[in-house]
Amino acid sequence: MNRRALAFAGASAAAVGAAAAWWFTDSAPYPYAQRRLLDLPLPFLTNRRLDALLAIRPGERVLEIGPGTGLQALHVAGQLGDDGRLDIIDIQDQMLDHVMSRARAAGITTITAAKADARELPFPDATFDAAYLVTVLGEIPNQAAVVRELRRVLKPAGRLVVGEFLDRHYVPIVDLLGYGNEAGLELSGRLGPPLAYFARLRPDRSPA
Numbered sequence: 001m002n003r004r005a006l007a008f009a010g011a012s013a014a015a016v017g018a019a020a021a022w023w024f025t026d027s028a029p030y031p032y033a034q035r036r037l038l039d040l041p042l043p044f045l046t047n048r049r050l051d052a053l054l055a056i057r058p059g060e061r062v063l064e065i066g067p068g069t070g071l072q073a074l075h076v077a078g079q080l081g082d083d084g085r086l087d088i089i090d091i092q093d094q095m096l097d098h099v100m101s102r103a104r105a106a107g108i109t110t111i112t113a114a115k116a117d118a119r120e121l122p123f124p125d126a127t128f129d130a131a132y133l134v135t136v137l138g139e140i141p142n143q144a145a146v147v148r149e150l151r152r153v154l155k156p157a158g159r160l161v162v163g164e165f166l167d168r169h170y171v172p173i174v175d176l177l178g179y180g181n182e183a184g185l186e187l188s189g190r191l192g193p194p195l196a197y198f199a200r201l202r203p204d205r206s207p208a
Contacts (some may be wrong), residue, residue: 037119039125044138044196045134045163048077053161053189053200059083063153065118065146066090070099076132077103079112087115087123119145125154130154132161135178147179151203159202160185166195173197 050072056062058081067073067088077086088111090096096113103111116122118133118140137143147161150160160180163169173194177187180201189200 009055020027041071042135042196043163044192045165045198047072048136049198050076050132050161050163051079051190052191053198054130054132054159056080056084056130060208061085061087061127063121063123063128063131063150064088065131066095067099067111068095070102072105072132072134073099073111074102074108077108080110082110087128088113089118089121091115091117105173112138112195119149121149121153125152126155126158126160128155130159130161132163135165135167135169136172137162138167143171143175144179146181147185148183151183151185154203156203157187159200161198161200163198164196168171170195173199176201187192 029091037052042064043178054062054076056079057075058079060080061084062076062080064073064076067090073086073088077084080086088096088099096115100111100113103109114122118136119142130153137146140146148159154160162171162176164173164176173190176184176199180186182206185201187199188202191198
């Protein structure tokens with residue numbers, strides 16, 4: 001077996017191991033004591049795929065629900081420029097403190113943290129250009145209410161990106177589309193297989 005094949009095999013084994021660890025240790029909300037697992041990239045849910053659907057532009061205001069240890073937050077904030085802003089919310093102060101500590105260490109000053117419930121977002125209507133959450137939606141009771149709130153705080157031309165992976169709180173794409181339809185959002189893009197997907201939803205602009 002050549003070096004490239006060995007490297008591929010090693011990466012595949014690591015991805016499978018991360019997926020197995022995620023399945024057997026997953027709980028809601030994800031405990032801070034197990035935060036190291038949140039830094040393990042999940043198969044298919046890469047920052048590159050997130051970028052492709054989120055399409056960040058400098059100067060935008062973006063919202064992340066449940067940032068964990070900042071795997072996506074630090075990456076997204078780095079694309080917003082000096083005039084942009086990333087708001088992160090979580091119900092665990094420890095997670096928010098962890099992300100903000102990492103941001104300071106990296107010299108990132110465009111992240112703002114707030115402890116809040118995603119079912120009652122502390123923001124006015126039409127605040128955000130974009131919002132995203134990765135393997136978080138299914139951890140929150142009443143996912144339909146979360147999607148409605150996200151629709152409320154999105155600007156009319158905003159976009160919402162949801163990442164889901166097959167764990168104990170997995171939200172099938174058909175359920176997500178149902179929540180989106182109820183909230184006035186429609187599918188505008190999708191990447192990945194059904195069990196590890198990113199989906200982008202936008203406000204429905206069809207005639208009333």
